Amino acid sequence: MxxxxxxxxxxxxxxxxxxxxxxxxxxxxxxxxxxxxxxxxxxxxxxxxxxxxxAFQKFNGLGEMEYVGLKNFQWILEDPLFWKSIYNTIILGLLGTAPQILIGLVLATILNATWLRFKNVFRIAIFMPYVTSILAVAIIFSVIFSNQSSGLMNTIIGFAGFEPVNWTTSEWGVKTAISTMVFWRWVGYNTIIFLAGLQSIPHELYEAAEMDGASTWKQFRHITLPLLKPVIIFTTFLSTIGAWQLFVEPLVFFGRLNDVREEGMTVVLYLYREAFRNNAFGTASATAVVLFFIIMFFTIINYFITSREKKRSFSS
Structure with missing residues (x-):
């Protein structure tokens, strides 16, 4: 025992x-x-x-906080510049994001083609704008979109018979210049994501479709697009969130915060202006809260879309 x-x-x-x-x-x-x-x-x-x-306080960054309830939200919602920044952010997102998705998908398809030589060189060249210094980007685009008639873009449109454009003062001149900068910086990033998605598609599917007599367009329509749909949704979602957080491009385009005009004011720039120029941290925080719920709204939409696509893929 x-x-x-x-x-x-x-x-x-x-x-x-x-x-x-x-x-x-x-x-x-x-x-x-x-x-x-x-x-x-x-x-x-x-x-x-x-x-x-x-967001519920009145605070200038130095003194004591004072509870003001919903007055900060009331103030920004009654400010025409806030709604102008919402409008600008949506327009810049559409002008800069939608072409990224389309052109990025086309470039990724070309880079994934078997007939293309020197693929690594082209991949590095396309991705280079993403890793380029934003200061260098600002200098380049300030020359391209110069208000002078001798500027690059004004020279090009002058050959087409159009009058020079004041790119830093006109409504659509500002939006065109900033959206072009956004497109140039981010199209390579989206291209690499699409390329990774394309490389995950089995090549045997294309070989079988080619043996059945399917053309290149039919292969792209019936094989590439359906299998790449989750990647397209994911990239669109990231680009949409990035569009709502647009800050660096318009700031460096105008040079200084004090020089940012209403035509290029985005929601994040409006937030930054309230906090660090007007010393109104309460209204800046209220703007951040509104932006948070806007991004959450798009996040929920993306969640339901991706969940529905997963259910369809599992059922099929």
Missing amino acids: AQVSTQLKTTKTEKSYKLSEKTKDRISAYLFISPFFILFAIFGLFPILFSFYL
Whole structure:
């Protein structure tokens, strides 16, 4: 009996030792990933929660906070410039995002073609604008869209018989210049995503379709587009969210925040202007909260669309 009890104690000790080893492994794993969550809590989660709190306060960044309720939201919703920034953001998103999707898909299809030589060279060249310094981009586009008649774009449209355009002051001149800059910077990024999606499609499907006499257009329509639909939805979603967060391109196009005209004012620029030029952190936070719910709205739409596409793919 004494021997049996000793064996039972030994077994329990071994089990507890094993459990303690598992616990140690879990603790060490949490310690390894903890820096990300600590930094996210400090620089991500806390500013988000504080912005929600600040949206109901009147605060200039130095003095004491004063609770004002919904007055900050009322102020921005009654400000014509806020609605102008909403309108500008939507138009710039349509002009800059929609061509990215279409041209990016065409470029990815060409880069994925078997007949194309020097593929790596073209892939690097297309992706280069994404990694180019934004200061260099600003200098380049300030020359291209110069208001002078000798500017590159004005020279081109002058050959076509049109009058020079004031690209930094006219309504559609500003939007055309900024949307072109957005398109130039981001089309390569979307192209690479589409290219990754195209390379995941089995090549045997194209070979079978070619043996059945399907043309290139029919292969693209009945094989490429259906199988690439999740990637297209994902890219469209990312581009839409990026369009609502448009900030750098219009700012560097005008040079300074004080020089940003109403024609190029986006929602994020309006937010930045309220906070760091007008020292109205309450209205700036209210703008951020409104922008948060706008992005959440598009996120929910994307979730339902992707969920429906997954159900269709599983049912088929």
